[in-house]
Amino acid sequence: MIYFDNVSKIYNANSVALKNVSFEIKPKEFVSLVGPSGAGKSTVLKLLIAEEQPTEGRVYFDGTDVSSLPARVLPRLRRRVGMVFQDYKLLASKTAAENVSFAMEAAGRTEAEISETVPEVLALVDLADKWTNFPHELSGGEKQRVAIARAIVNQPDVLMADEPTGNLDPVNTWEIVRLLQKINELGTTVILATHDKQVVDHLGRRVVTLEKGEVVRDEAKGKYIINHRNG
């Protein structure tokens, strides 16, 4: 479903983000992308939604080379990939429910679909009682759950989470991890970029380890093992 074919991303001679990276992700997999800060995790995610173009190599999504897609059809690709970020990226001026319905509106869904789906998704992330709250009235964990609701509301094939627990305490971290597992069980491919050792070790799923822009380890039931820890 996702295939990185010998991908390099070079910003300039002193800044090489990725070097000859190749890996494949199958449908319904749960893959952790680990490595210290600056190892290239975020670059992998940006290449996948064509926010960045690879310097060399190709990135395939469902058999399509995403780096060759014209800008006109990129929105359609991005609706198939849900994104969750460390800093949530919620709109401060919109309520929880509005933040979620916003993604459906942008995708051109009808009002009827939206009013039916949004409460369901908010219930799925356990926020059925907070839908009129604005982001500043929610805790970090709650904000991240709104962000996850927004990411999955268009039923994407892939959910990409970039350090989703980076700003959260342990209790909230586990809630988010359990939520990601639940979404994966419902049939969505999940890519989790993280440097939280406990989370990765607990999951016991596939781990792709990046160091200085290279894939150094790719194990089906992996652990978080990094030689030069700085993250």
Place this chain on the structure above:
Amino acid sequence: MAKGVTLKRVITYAWLSFRRNGWLSTATILVMVLTLFVIGGLLLVSVIANTILNDLEQKIDISIAFKKGAPESAILSIRRELEALRPVREVAYVSPEEALAAFRERHKDDPTVLASLEELGEENPLPATLAVKALNPEDLGEIAKFLEGKNYPSVEKINYFENQKVIERLSAAVRGVRTAGVAIVLILGFVAVLVAFNTVRLAIYTSREEINIMKLVGATNWYIRGPFMIEGVLHGGIAAAITALAFLPLVWFASGKLIVFLPGVNLSSYFRENFVEFSLILFAIGIILGVGSSLLAIRRYLKI
């Protein structure tokens, strides 16, 4: 996905953003009002200048005075000759009797002039004249040269030679004023557009986060642009309406002052007659300015 749903959403978002960014909208509209004010002002000034210039051009002519007792048939044959010339627009014949009647009419409130006329008795002191007007005042010199070359025996005096310098200076001034007017409009218009554009850019800069998130959740570029373009229409339209209304008392006031210096120019009635046209021009410029600025300003945020 229905197009109607998307359009409704785009309009709703434009209206929401317009209301929620009250101060920014107000600032944008004010800058646009200033811009449109400058453009509208220049438009009116150019109308006044053109009216005055046309008026003056109408007045430039060659006046041919004939000797006393020159036969009317000779005068009329010269008139026919002149009318056949290409640069001539019209030739008006004024007989001595008509000239006298016009003279009396002009000075009917001046007893001294009338008294001195009475002293002359039956004798008419005024000559018959032909007034020659050219299609283009610059060609009058050529016409005068033609007349001089013919050396008609019945002609007493061609007054072009006296006015030649004045006429040439005036046509040079007419040309200069027109060129300068166009240059001023272009420069001030450019400055005004830059100011308006930067204000809109500031407004869009505050929304850059929202734009970024919209892109990430898969909104199309037109879906993102739409609300900003409609906001541009709102800004431009409201600014045009304010400007058009603000001109009403201003023109009324200026017209009173102007009519003292230039009796021929009634700015107020001209403005009232052309108010709809004037407003439409302001609306068109306002909307082009608003939408154009939005499109330009948003471009850099849509690249990814």
